[in-house]
Amino acid sequence: MEDDYYVSSEEEGYYDDEEDNDDPENLEEEMMAYVESETPKCEVSSTKVISKESLLAAQRGDVQRVMDVLSLKEYHARTLLIHYRWDVDKVLAVYVERGKELLYEKAGVTMAEHDDTSQLSSEVMCDICMDEIPANEVTIMDCNHVFCNECWTEHFIVKINEGQSRRIKCMAHRCNAVCDEAIIRNLVSARDPNLAEKFDRFLLESYIEDNRKVKWCPSIPHCGNAIRIEEDELIEVECACGKQFCFSCLCEAHSPCSCQMWDQWLKKCVDESETVNYISVNTKHCPKCNKLVEKNGGCNLVTCICGQPFCWLCGAPTGSDHTWDSIAGHECGRFKEDEEMDLEQTKKDLFRYTHYFNRFQAHKDSLKLEAALKKTVQRKITYLEENLSSSKDYSWTTDALNRLFRSRRIIAYSYPFAYHMFGDLFKKEMTLEQRTIKQNLFEDQQQQLEASMEKLSMFTEEPFDHYSEEKLHDLKLRMINLSTLVDKLCLKLFECIEYDLLGQLQFSVHRIVSYNSNGVEKASEINSLSGC
Structure with missing residues (x-):
């Protein structure tokens, strides 16, 4: 081993044993103290791994925060969070800046007192099917709109199958109110229990699909985990499965490249566009057999291995009679200088x-x-x-x-x-x-x-x-x-x-992504009980 190593970023120096007269033990202590002072202290990770088991706890944690601050029912709090893409801070900011009424109105949350079916007459006309329905077979939503259970059920089934489970609105014309998820679950499960489970799964996965701060790990095969961040989404993280990726674009960790640069680099590497460009300029397709022909001389009349002569400049088939300046019976208006x-x-x-x-x-x-x-x-x-x-x-x-x-x-x-x-x-x-x-x-x-x-x-x-x-x-x-x-x-x-x-x-x-001396940040496991 040579007794030299790089000393600084501005000059190269060499380690000399004769110049070092310090006590080795003191030198080691000073070096370790220096390294410790220069090394960033380990901090609690701001990114969390959400597994299948902890997904429900993570969602409940955010729902509970909104419920506690605004004194809401669980499904009202979830409706608010889905509308504001699970951004608790955004929900609370709108509440403080614009008031409770506007907050609820935009999200489709109705807090008005609604009638009880026991107070209705013995029969009620459903405005959808126009039939007279017994009062015990109709349902009233928070917005006080009443329809028969059959029409409600059909409405819910259609919306779930269309992938709109997260915000199923009332059937009434121009009503923006979001339906009670408990009512949806009860009516749909009576008709199709599997579809009711699908509805619950959509509500649960909304925490990932609609959340700006949560994304699925892009591992292949998929590990089933998601990653939740707390601050800037421009961060590189490592999932519990070991996959390191850029949270912003979900590609592999690519700093110091920006996401736009890395995307263009991947496209260039995948389609080998530079090689394709070179081939397209340096070769021509034979007009007869369509094989690629490379020009190996200065004359613009080239002949394919199939025997077909053609003009190199325009690719048109020609005869074989030619001079250095022209091809018999052929004129081409393209400039050779441009081609070169x-x-x-x-x-x-x-x-x-x-x-x-x-x-x-x-x-x-x-x-x-x-x-x-x-x-x-x-x-x-x-x-x-x-x-x-x-x-x-x-x-x-x-x-x-x-x-x-x-x-x-x-x-x-x-x-x-x-x-x-x-x-x-x-x-x-x-x-x-x-x-x-x-x-x-x-x-x-x-x-x-x-x-x-x-x-x-x-x-x-x-x-x-x-x-x-x-x-x-x-x-x-x-x-x-x-x-x-x-x-x-x-x-x-x-x-x-x-x-x-x-x-x-x-x-x-x-x-x-800013430089991290400790490398790509490892996401910590989320507490399945507290959701934190």
Whole structure:
């Protein structure tokens, strides 16, 4: 192992044993104190995992909050929350700012006292079927509209089958009142118990489907979990199943790329559009057999392997008689210069795309290979714990390994970012000179991080389980120092992207997830009893 490592983001230095005259124990204590001061403290996760078992508790938690504040029945509170997309703060804000009446009116909640069926005459005319119905076979909703149970049931069944279970409104003309879910459940279950269960399931899943702060985990096959956030939806989370994803777009975690950039990058990678463009310009279809023909000479008369000659410029079939300037019996109005310019530009675009894609893929492949280091490092730690009695704390090795994984992922996704940032996406936002300056600034930050990260990768592969205590101690200090440096360089790269690049755009809005030193946030399990 060479006695050198990256020291700072501004200059390269080398560790010299002769220059270090400090006591090793004091140096280690100072280093550990520094790292602890620089490392963010672990906080309680603001994201929650909602499993099938805890979904009901999570919904009841929000419903109970609204019930307690507004003194409402459960189904009234649920109706309000469904209307306001399960945003409790929004419900309470509208209540404070605009009053209770407007809050209820917009959501279809009716609080008026309604008549009892016992107070009705012995028979009531249903305004839907126009039949005289016994009073014990009709139902009154909160809005005081009365219809027969048969008509109500048919209405509910149609709405449930149409997927409108969450807000089934009264049948009366221009009535905005939402029907009592208990009445819906009772009438439908008498006709079709399975449909009543479907109704309850729709109400329950509304907490996820209609909630801006809750989304299903995009794992395949689906794990059955959902994730609930508390604040900004621009966050990357890890589900209990291990799936890491961007909460905003539900794609894989892709910072420092914005969601728009990542979406365009995926489309480009999937359809290989640059390769397709190159083929479309550099080859032509034979007008006879339709096979692709590539031009390998300067003459515009080309001949397919099937024997058909045709004009390269327009693709029309011709005879074989020609000169360098013209084809006998054929005239073509297209300019050769345009064709050559298109070809050169397509080649440049393909070369540029290949440059960024190859580096992105190389780091992704390295990340997969380095994942196998976990078992190797753990095996080395176990050996040291059993054979070296002076120290039992080797967490610095796993900390360095985790830092390597996080920085490797950031470097990998920085290449799709650079492809779009300095390509055609923001061409109108920057002059060529401005783009060159910004690109140099970004690439300097990127290369500094990449160099330090590769040195950290080299350190993690050291056979430290066979080192002497003195050499192991030296490696420990180096890895702690380098891990801290890599963390700082990751932060600087994110700040460069967020403030110096995306923050300077005038006509486009691209936001990225803020840098998290601890990596993608792991969602904690929700309490199935309290819903918190």
